[in-house]
Amino acid sequence: xxxxxxxxxxxxxxxxxxxxxxxxxxxxxxxxxxxxxxxxxxxxxxxxxxxxxxxxxxxxxxxxxxxxxxxxxxxxxxxxxxxxxxxxxxxxxxxxxxxxxxxxxxxxxxxxxxx
Amino acid sequence: xxxxxxxxxxxxxxxxxxxxxxxxxxxxxxxxxxxxxxxxxxxxxxxxxxxxxxxxxxxxxxxxxxxxxxxxxxxxxxxxxxxxxxxxxxxxxxxxxxxxxxxxxxxxxxxxxxxxx
Numbered sequence: 001x002x003x004x005x006x007x008x009x010x011x012x013x014x015x016x017x018x019x020x021x022x023x024x025x026x027x028x029x030x031x032x033x034x035x036x037x038x039x040x041x042x043x044x045x046x047x048x049x050x051x052x053x054x055x056x057x058x059x060x061x062x063x064x065x066x067x068x069x070x071x072x073x074x075x076x077x078x079x080x081x082x083x084x085x086x087x088x089x090x091x092x093x094x095x096x097x098x099x100x101x102x103x104x105x106x107x108x109x110x111x112x113x114x115x
Numbered sequence: 116x117x118x119x120x121x122x123x124x125x126x127x128x129x130x131x132x133x134x135x136x137x138x139x140x141x142x143x144x145x146x147x148x149x150x151x152x153x154x155x156x157x158x159x160x161x162x163x164x165x166x167x168x169x170x171x172x173x174x175x176x177x178x179x180x181x182x183x184x185x186x187x188x189x190x191x192x193x194x195x196x197x198x199x200x201x202x203x204x205x206x207x208x209x210x211x212x213x214x215x216x217x218x219x220x221x222x223x224x225x226x227x228x229x230x231x232x
Binding site: 004031032034036041042043044045046049089091093094099100101102103104105106107108 | 156165171207224225
């Protein structure tokens, strides 16, 4: 059974710092990996999707990497801002059905950026 | 604006009642999903549907039922058989076919918070 682990569970840093969030998964037979952001009481916002054949994706100050063989992904946030404060969730595709069978999620990293 | 809508935002259920959560999408997505989120836990998959009139159980389907009569709609019923239904329920969808398919990138609605009284 696929398991997704996110480290750290919580992180508090001063504004302006660069930071790295970690995600690991036990079964490397994934179709893709997604990083999401969740604000309190809200739904999830998709940040980046990395296909299994890709090594990284970038969007603005965010960069996500994928090492499928070792079952690891990182989300790098550059020049953090107070508005980045949220819970960040990592998820991988379930099963081998081309990615349409839903996602398996980690428990998230709760990030606080201090002004 | 294209997107996923869920209603109601808050729902209260008495013991022994069945309640239905609505999920609608106008993104022309093929597949739809229901997840449950509990404090301190990751999201868990309840049911999913890849095409109209077909759906599959996820990891925690007991006590729930779904239907997919239209491509745009995927309602979730929480039955009285679900012993601990208090949670935040999230609906998602993705496109799984056609030239604009983004390798099954999932998009989420705003959620429904269900509380048992």
